[in-house]
Amino acid sequence: MGRVIEDTGVQVEPPKNTWKRHVWDSLDKSPKERRFLLKLDLALLTFGCLGFFSKFLNQTNITNAFVSGMKEDLDMFGNELNYAMSAFTAGYIVGEIPSNLLLTRIRPSIYVPALQIIWTGLTMCTAAVKTNSQLYALRFLIGLFEAGYYPGLMYMIGSWYRKDEMAKRACILNASGSIAMMFSGFLMTAVTRLGGRGGLAGWKWLFLMDGVISFPIAIGSFFFLPDLPETTGRRYFTDEEIELAKKRMVLEGRKLREPYTVQKVKKIFSSWHIWLLTLYYICISGTSGTPIFPQYLKLSKNPKYTVEQINLYPTGVFAIQAFSALVxxxxxxxxxxxxxxxVIMFGAALNVFTFSSLAAWNIPEKFKWACYYLAGMHVGLSGIAMTWANEICTDDTEERALVLATMNSMVSVVGTWLPLIVWQQIEAPEYHKGFITATSLGAVCLFLVPLIKWLQDKETLRRLARLGGSRDDESSSSVGDEIKEKSDEIKTDTNEVKA
Incomplete structure (x- = not known):
């Protein structure tokens, strides 16, 4: 029998836990919940992935444009590419946290598509730049308006889905970004054939095509992207399904929105959540956005690769990112x-192996290529990291929004200055300092992850014990069983860590 919440009569049937859940989590749930999840996936996941695809296409095409004529046309022979990428991340820093906090107060179905339309227009304007200063200004503004999209979508996923559903959706979203980066190479290869038409170079056509792809997605999001369970008014959900959505979040321990107070802000910043989760996310994202493989191909003299090869060969890295995210x-x-x-520990260990090998540099050519490709697997962990943060901060929606935004924002902060120090364009393709730094960050993760897990388990036991003490006898017995089950699970995990 399903669990009845409050006095609404809405039931959330427990899953049957058959083999079907290994294929897709909704297959062993009740027909009503399965129908609700299908609608939610078609709306939130479909348009979220399409928007993330267009965002990453706009964000990463500058690398493809750089190796396809922009470098020569704008005289970018120093660290200008680093400056352009740093301008983008600077915009991220300014916009990310305020954007995610606004998302807890403004309807996502209006706010998110508005951001998409603005960054689409700015991306198309990139085709008209004539100086590096104009490029830097546009990249800053694009970063400013793209800043809230990824953490915002992760916040929305954490507001609609349960624990056994979140990671798959978060990683599917991440995979769409990797597919966009892979598609960018093919798109650049195709649009180079447009070079000269309309008096525009091929790399300029790339940014115009980005807009052609992104604009319809933004318009569709206005009509289909849902809000939060307590505020959504989409007609494709019935009243019963909206109540079901709310009760699912109650069962998951997710709290509704509350006012921002001085006490709440103090609570958030005195917790380990925001500090350790952000530090961990910085460590796994230390190489994101650094075009180490394209630069290696561009500067290779024996053999010398064509522009098409420089754009196409790195797409394998993004394919691995997408595949690993789903796995x-x-x-x-x-x-x-x-x-x-x-899985996060596995990714950290793989990071140490691949980047330490590249730091050595004088390794067989085939092994070097393998390291470039395998290094993409750590990006697949981003969705898992965001899912973990959603779960750790489950009982405070404002903290959850702030932590998710801070994690992503601090990566942008580091991305503003770290490339200028350890990933300098003039040191390509060896990047010895960069590879050593990436190796060190992976090693830090190997210590941070067990610490976060231990702290999470302590909080979980305290929360369950507190719930057990505040229920009636029957409920306390149920919660007591849950505490015992969780305790056994935590002991098993602790033994695994020691092993």
């Missing part, structure tokens, strides 16, 4: 039963 998600949601830290 990590299914493993952590099903076989590992929500244990995020296990």
């Amino acid at each position: 990590f998600a299914w493993l952590s949601d099903t076989i590992l039963k929500g244990q995020r830290w296990t």
Whole structure:
């Protein structure tokens, strides 16, 4: 029998836990919940992925444009590419946290598509730049308006889905970004054939085509992207389904929105959540956005690669990112039963191996290529990290929004100055300082992840004990069983860490 919440009569049937859940989490749930999740996936996940695809296409095409004529046309022979990328991340820093906080107060179905339309127009304007200063200004503004999209979507996923559903959706969203980066190479290869038409170089056509792809997605989001369970008014959800959505979040321990107060802000910043989760996310994202493989191909003399090859060969990295994101998600949601830290530890160890090998540099050519490709796997962990943060901050929606935004924002802060120090364009393709730094960040993760897991388990036991003490006898017995089950699970995890 389903669990009845309050006095609404809405039931959330427990899943049957058959083999079907290993294929897709809704297949062993009740027909009503399955129908609701299908509608939600078609709206939030479909348009979220399409928007993320267009965002990453706009964000990363500057690298493809750089190696396809922009460098020569704008005289970018020093560290100008680094400056352009730093201008973008500077915009991210300014816009990210305020944007996610606004998302808790403004309807996402209006706010998010508005951001998409603005950054689409700015991206198309990039085709008209004539100086590096104009490029820097546009990149800053694009970063400013793109800043709230990814953490905002992660916040929305955490507001609609339960624990066994989140990682798959978050990683599918991440995979769409990797597919966009892969598609960018093919798109650049295609639009180079437009070079000269309309008096525009091929790399300029790339930014115009970005707008052609992005604008319809933004318009569609206005009509289909849902708000939050407590505020959504989309007609494709019935009243019963909206109540079901709210009760699912109650069962998950997610709290509704509350006012921002001085006490709440103090609570958020005195917790380990915002500090350790942000530090961990910085460590796994230390190489994101650094075009180490394209630069290696562009500067290679023996053999010398064509522009088409420079754009196409790195697409394999993004294919690995997308594939690994999905594998990590299914493993952590099903076989590992929500244990995020296990796959995260694997990713950190792989980072140490690949980047330490590249730091050595004088390794066989085939092994070097393998390291470039395998280094993309750590990006697949981003969705798992955001899912873990959603779960850790489940009982405070404002903290959840702020932590998710801060994690992503601080990566942008580091991305503003770190490339100028350790990923300098003039040191390509060896990047010895950069590879050493990436190796060190991976090693830090190997210590941080077990610490976060231990702290999370302590909080979980305290929360369950507190719930047990505040219920009636029957409920306390149920919660007591839950506490015992969780305690056994935590002991198992602790033994695994020691091993």
